[in-house]
Amino acid sequence: MNQAKLEDFVGKILGEIAGAVNVPLIRVGDRLGIYTAMHAAGPMTAQQICEKVGIAPRYGREWLSNQAASGYLAYDAEHDTFELPPEQAAVFADEDSPVYMMGAFDLVAAMMENQAFVEPAFRTGGGVGWGDMSQCQFCAAGRFFRPSYQHNLVENWLPAVEGIVDRLRAGARVADVGCGHGFSTVFMAKEFPQSQFFGYDFHPSSIEQARRHAQQHGVENITFEVATAADFPDRQYDFVTFFDCLHDMGDPAGAARHVRETLSPDGLWMVVEPMAADRLQDNIALPFSRIYYAASTLICVPTSLAQAGRAALGAQAGFERLSGMIRDGGFSRVRKVVETPFNMVIDARA
Numbered sequence: 001m002n003q004a005k006l007e008d009f010v011g012k013i014l015g016e017i018a019g020a021v022n023v024p025l026i027r028v029g030d031r032l033g034i035y036t037a038m039h040a041a042g043p044m045t046a047q048q049i050c051e052k053v054g055i056a057p058r059y060g061r062e063w064l065s066n067q068a069a070s071g072y073l074a075y076d077a078e079h080d081t082f083e084l085p086p087e088q089a090a091v092f093a094d095e096d097s098p099v100y101m102m103g104a105f106d107l108v109a110a111m112m113e114n115q116a117f118v119e120p121a122f123r124t125g126g127g128v129g130w131g132d133m134s135q136c137q138f139c140a141a142g143r144f145f146r147p148s149y150q151h152n153l154v155e156n157w158l159p160a161v162e163g164i165v166d167r168l169r170a171g172a173r174v175a176d177v178g179c180g181h182g183f184s185t186v187f188m189a190k191e192f193p194q195s196q197f198f199g200y201d202f203h204p205s206s207i208e209q210a211r212r213h214a215q216q217h218g219v220e221n222i223t224f225e226v227a228t229a230a231d232f233p234d235r236q237y238d239f240v241t242f243f244d245c246l247h248d249m250g251d252p253a254g255a256a257r258h259v260r261e262t263l264s265p266d267g268l269w270m271v272v273e274p275m276a277a278d279r280l281q282d283n284i285a286l287p288f289s290r291i292y293y294a295a296s297t298l299i300c301v302p303t304s305l306a307q308a309g310r311a312a313l314g315a316q317a318g319f320e321r322l323s324g325m326i327r328d329g330g331f332s333r334v335r336k337v338v339e340t341p342f343n344m345v346i347d348a349r350a
């Protein structure tokens, strides 16, 4: 036993425990509106904050103390005031910031609930259906991915798929498959009013939520329908998109075949997947693979194992495996056109 290594590791684990215990506190701050009340409000005393938010002072003071001790709030001991610095506000309070991460904390909470469903499946090898997982997971997934779509989809990802922006501007028929609550579909439909969008997902309550979401945004060029990736209607689409869902499917190669059949002859398929290398040893070096493997174990693998095909690619499948599946579906030109720390974007053509 190397004492220095032990101390390092214990220190690391204590840091992890501190992060883990803060998840419910961060979510309390979100749900009660404490972060938003403090956003750009300058230094305030605990009393002022509690009055503004309408919370009991004793709870408020303890919460604020935890947040100051965690480095989430700045504390001025001389004046006994707390402030949400702009960098922390970008993460906790500003929904339109590219680094807004509240959805990630909701996902962590969902993953903790999923333990009860997934742990027994470790023994049986069975799956856990998407709809049978923690009920807050569906909103959490949408909330988690939204900032990335808001800041990347129209600005970076679509332009990287050669020729598609012009076609969308001119008016194209688009299928967004595995659309969940439809954030990606709504962003695209708002940007390209000449195009017609069809959002498909096999989870009925997600489709209901996606419809409400489109209504709230007053977007009329979208239709949301319940359908699987293997049976969504053939409308000879010009463009098909899959956002963070191909690896969740039981039969990704079957989905690829169906996309090929339902695309017009010069149609394109854009697949957005979590960033991953092809080998574990390379993934270990990536900044977020640890988080992705956790989500994969508690969400992606069980949901795929609950479906026919049971491919269970996992959220760190990597381009080699993904492109193999896509090629099996009848696509001969498959390229990775974007790589960010979080995502890769694949352009697939017949």
Ligand SMILES: C[S@@+](CC[C@H](N)C(=O)[O-])C[C@H]1O[C@@H](n2cnc3c(N)ncnc32)[C@H](O)[C@@H]1O
Pocket (backbone or CB within 6 Å): 130, 141, 142, 145, 177, 178, 179, 180, 181, 182, 183, 184, 200, 201, 202, 203, 206, 227, 228, 229, 230, 242, 243, 244, 245, 248, 249, 250, 307
């Ligand atoms: C991680 S979520 C991503 C949702 C959405 N695309 C987004 O980015 O917010 C995966 C989605 O894939 C859907 N899904 C999984 N397997 C599917 C299948 N075989 N057919 C259709 N949808 C599927 C789930 O219902 C879920 O909405």
